[in-house]
Amino acid sequence: MKNPILVGIPACTKLISGYIQHATPARYGAALVQAANAMPVLIPPEGETMLPLLDRLDGVMFNGSPSNVMPICYGADYDATPDSHDPDRDATTIPMIRAAMERGIPILCICRGMQELNVALGGTLYQEVHKVPGRMDHRAGDGDNEFRFRLQHEVALSGEMARVCGAEIIQVNSLHGQGIDRLAGGLAVEGLAPDGTIEAVRVEGARSFALAVQWHPEWEVLSYPDRQRIFQAFGEACAAYAAARGGRRAA
DSSP, X not given: OOSOEEEEEEOEEEEETTEEEEEOOHHHHHHHHHHSOEEEEEEOOOGGGGGGGGGGOSEEEEOOOSSBOXXXXXXXXXXXXXXXBOHHHHHHHHHHHHHHHHHTOOEEEETHHHHHHHHHTTOOEESOGGGSTTOOOOSOOSSOHHHHTSOOEEEEEOHXXXXXXXXXXXXXXXXXXXXXXXXXXXXXXXXXXXXXXXXEEEETTOSSOEEEESSOTXXXXXXXXXXXXXXXXXXXHHHHHHHHTTOOOOO
16 A cells, blocks of 8 residues: 555553553454555554644544543543543543544544544533433443444434445444433534434534444444445545645555
8 A cells, every 4th residue: 555544543541561551452453454445553642742643644533442531521520430541541532633623634433432522522421321311221241252242222323424324224332331411512413322322423514524433333344334334434534635635645
């Protein structure tokens, strides 16, 4: 691939073998390579010092993570999951989302990434969706990866999300404990679970591709047409952004 499309993936802070390391599951980068014709670039969670990297990127995929956005980021004074945070990632992704939007850089937000998008634009989160009256349990449950990433419920799609996926109803996996509570201004809901949980949003008036999903389309991306179409559309938007700014072009 000559002059490849480069897509950033924010890393998480991990304590591995007694050392702080920066990592993210390999399936995100693999999905970019397989379905978006793009090369992944891992972004260390070093805060706003990482923002100049946007000058070199053609898109950013804000990926999922076991960690939760810190409640202080959206003005909550109660913390239901105090042992499940990654403040370094929050300090990196939230300003990066805003900066990417200002520049018109294509973004795809997945799971935690969708929650980060909502918070970055002024929204709030349910810290434990399964404890909200009338909501089902959206967590994965215990088991191997095949079990955890199994199809769990349908999502009703609309607007751009339905067009991208090529369907108005799809079946999705579900591995999240948190979710959107108050929707941020500038976001349009384009996916709902049967219990009313917001599953997909679009940034209204975005200068480029700016979609977010609560499920994990990167898992077995080539086995499901709707998942593959999400990454393909994102990759095409990244290629168009690169061409428009006279930068990288896909081979």
